Amino acid sequence: MIRIFYLLIVLYLSLHLFWHLFRQKNPWSQAGTALVLTLFLLRLFLIK
Amino acid sequence: MNRIKASELSAALFLILTGILCFISGRSFQTMHRPEPVFPSAGLTATHRLSDYFPPLKNTHGDTEVYIFRGTEEGGNLLVLGGTHPNEPAGLVSSVLLIENIRGKRGNVFIVPRANASGFTHSDPQEGNPQRFAVPTPSGPRLFRLGSRLTNPVDQWPDPAIYINPARQKLSGNEVRNLNRCYPGRADGFLTEKMAFGIMELIRRERIDIGIDLHESAPEYPVINAIVFHENSSELAALALLELQAEGFDIRLEASPVNLHGLSHREWGDHAGIKAILLETPNASHGRLKGKPSSSLIVDGKDKFYAKASRLGWLFVPYGEEGIPLALRVARHLAALKALLGGLAELEPEKAVEVEGMPPPAEVQKKGLGAFLHPPQKSG
Numbered sequence: 423m424i425r426i427f428y429l430l431i432v433l434y435l436s437l438h439l440f441w442h443l444f445r446q447k448n449p450w451s452q453a454g455t456a457l458v459l460t461l462f463l464l465r466l467f468l469i470k
Numbered sequence: 471m472n473r474i475k476a477s478e479l480s481a482a483l484f485l486i487l488t489g490i491l492c493f494i495s496g497r498s499f500q501t502m503h504r505p506e507p508v509f510p511s512a513g514l515t516a517t518h519r520l521s522d523y524f525p526p527l528k529n530t531h532g533d534t535e536v537y538i539f540r541g542t543e544e545g546g547n548l549l550v551l552g553g554t555h556p557n558e559p560a561g562l563v564s565s566v567l568l569i570e571n572i573r574g575k576r577g578n579v580f581i582v583p584r585a586n587a588s589g590f591t592h593s594d595p596q597e598g599n600p601q602r603f604a605v606p607t608p609s610g611p612r613l614f615r616l617g618s619r620l621t622n623p624v625d626q627w628p629d630p631a632i633y634i635n636p637a638r639q640k641l642s643g644n645e646v647r648n649l650n651r652c653y654p655g656r657a658d659g660f661l662t663e664k665m666a667f668g669i670m671e672l673i674r675r676e677r678i679d680i681g682i683d684l685h686e687s688a689p690e691y692p693v694i695n696a697i698v699f700h701e702n703s704s705e706l707a708a709l710a711l712l713e714l715q716a717e718g719f720d721i722r723l724e725a726s727p728v729n730l731h732g733l734s735h736r737e738w739g740d741h742a743g744i745k746a747i748l749l750e751t752p753n754a755s756h757g758r759l760k761g762k763p764s765s766s767l768i769v770d771g772k773d774k775f776y777a778k779a780s781r782l783g784w785l786f787v788p789y790g791e792e793g794i795p796l797a798l799r800v801a802r803h804l805a806a807l808k809a810l811l812g813g814l815a816e817l818e819p820e821k822a823v824e825v826e827g828m829p830p831p832a833e834v835q836k837k838g839l840g841a842f843l844h845p846p847q848k849s850g
Contacts, residue, residue, distance in 0.1 A: 443484060447477045456484035460491045469496040 429466065436462040502601060503591050505584060506614055508535075508566055509844035511827060513573025515540040520582070523675055524668035526657070531588040531625045532665040536672065537569045537581045539825065545577025546679035546814065546821030549672070549744075550807070552582065554649050554683055554734070556589040556617025557756045559603060559768055560799035561684035563614065563839060564807075567800060567829055570844050577823035580676060585683075586649040586665060588625045590617035599755075603765040605796070607840030616768065619756075620647035626661040636663060637731030637740075645732075650683070653737035673742045679821045680706075680745040680814060683734040684803050687750045688757030689776055689785045689794075697806060698724045700739030700746040707747065709813035710806060717831075719805055745814070749806050751799035752787045759784075771795045797839050805831035 439459040446452045510517070516538040521528035523536075552565030565583035572579065584590055593599050593616065604611035623629075629643040636656045645651040647662050655667025673681060680703075687694045699707035707723050714721045726735040726746070738746035754760050754773045761767070761775050772793030780789035787794070808828065815822035829842040 440485075444478060444481045446481070449477075449480050452477070452481055452484045456488045457491075459485075460488050460495070463488065463492050464496060464499070467492075467496070469492075469499050 432462055432465045436466055498601070502593075502615065503531075505587070505590065506602075506612075507847050508537075508569055508583060510537055510569050511571050511573060513539050513825075513827065514569070515574065520665070520668040520672065523671040524657070524664065527664055527668050530661060530664075531591060531622065532586075532661045532668070534582060534584050534587040534665075537583070539572055539574035539579040539581070541574035541576045541578060541824065543576040543824075546818070546823045547578045547676055548580065548811070548823045549676075549678045549681040550579065550581045551585045551669070551681065551683045551734070553584040553590065553617075554586055555619045555685060556584070556586060556615070557594060557599070557619050558684075558686035558753060559614065559616060559755075560686050560751050560753065560796060560803055563605065563796060564684050564800045564803040566614075567804070567834075567839065567842055568807075568825075571827045571829055571842055572825040573827050575824040575826050577821070578676070579823060579825060580672065580678065582669070582672075585669065586617075586621060586662070588621040588661065588665075589619065589647075589649070590615045592618050592622040592624070594618045597763060599763045600765050600768075603768040603796075605769060605839050605843060607843050607845055609845035612840070612843055612846040616755075620644060621649070621662045621665075623647070635732040636666070637737055639731040641732070650685075650734055651732040653732055653734055654741040670738075670742060673738060673744060678742070678744050679818075680810070680823070681734065681738045681742075681747065682807060682810065683746075683748045685748055685750050686753035686756070686799065688759075689752045689754060689787050689789050690757055690759060690779065692786050693724050694750050694752050694786050695720060695802070696722050696724045696750045697810075698726055698735045698748040698750065700726050700735050701728070702739050702743070703745040703747055706745055706810060706813045706817055709816060710809035713809040713812060714805055717805060717809075719802055721802075721806070747810060749803055751802045752789070752794050753799065754789070754794065769796045771799070797834055800839060801831035801834040804829060804834060 443455045518536040521533045527533045552561035602613045633641045633646040652663045652666040656663040735746045735748040754776045755768045776789045
């Protein structure tokens with residue numbers, strides 16, 4: 423059960439980052455967002 | 471309008487890069503969960519899992535291999551544990567060297583090369599340690615995992631603020647993931663406590679007479695180049711010390727403190743009544759004074775900062791520019807094991823354990839580890 427909550431939180435934050443990536447106009451901000459998104463996606467797929 | 475499109479295009483590009491980065495780093499992380507192959511000698515008689523002795527460990531990262539070499543003559547039972555702390559490579563490599571070379575003659579030998587299997591699946595954070603180290607062999611480098619002292623937090627989390635271990639010792643919270651603080655283990659405890667319980671079950675069911683836990687310590691740590699012994703093994707440790715000194719190995723004896731609980735050299739003796747010994751060799755790669763961590767620091771053991779610290783008299787072992795290579799540290803473990811078995815045969819002949827094919831420590835130092843290791847498996 424706790425794992426589902428965990429995955430839902432990570433999914434929510436990943437989607438938020440995804441949305442943020444397309445909203446940003448500055449390429450450097452997009453690069454920073456992409457790097458953070460990488461870590462969240464690894465978590466989302468439970469690669470640890 | 472064009473500006474929006476350009477930013478969307480770059481976002482899509484970054485998303486593709488994110489995918490590539492995830493794939494590369496994900497693959498790298500996954501390989502840490504694959505134990506490197508071990509190639510047992512023809513003398514191997516059986517391979518068990520720790521979960522065969524304690525089934526709740528089955529399908530967990532706490533389960534690990536137990537290699538068994540049964541002799542043709544009656545004798546005692548020896549347990550050798552490597553990888554209790556996966557950041558102390560001499561324990562793992564000494565165990566692998568034994569598995570790939572020995573044949574049982576008298577009594578039985580049980581070898582667990584990766585006692586804390588979970589600890590091998592991650593690295594210590596903020597240390598910059600390599601994931602693997604390469605031992606040269608005539609057929610090319612053979613890779614071994616360098617893990618963490620503690621169980622992977624992915625397998626056991628969170629740590630308590632204060633940890634009261636199964637022997638009622640109060641310790642700092644993260645010691646809950648240190649296998650060598652969790653003895654005699656708990657059948658219904660944390661994963662690391664279950665691993666410790668599994669090892670105790672192995673000791674009880676296989677009627678182990680003597681257990682040897684292989685470790686390494688930082689050169690600035692006082693318990694180094696040492697045989698740490700339970701008081702029931704004091705005579706045996708003293709005999710081994712004499713033999714080791716006669717062979718030119720500088721080694722000291724350290725009695726297991728009676729009020730320091732949870733460690734193998736204390737609880738194996740107290741709870742299973744076996745002769746309990748822990749061996750320490752000097753390893754610069756997990757000390758605090760080291761320079762850049764690397765595979766060569768682990769294998770060659772050369773570190774100019776430790777050499778300087780030694781000149782300043784800050785260390786408990788002499789540490790020259792030539793370093794203390796892994797081959798010497800493994801040779802020390804093998805020499806101590808040989809001396810302890812010799813002492814056991816003298817003190818309790820009915821419990822003697824004899825093996826054939828054990829790499830001679832002097833030869834390991836002279837020819838290197840690669841001469842006694844199986845060639846590396848070709849990838850692909």
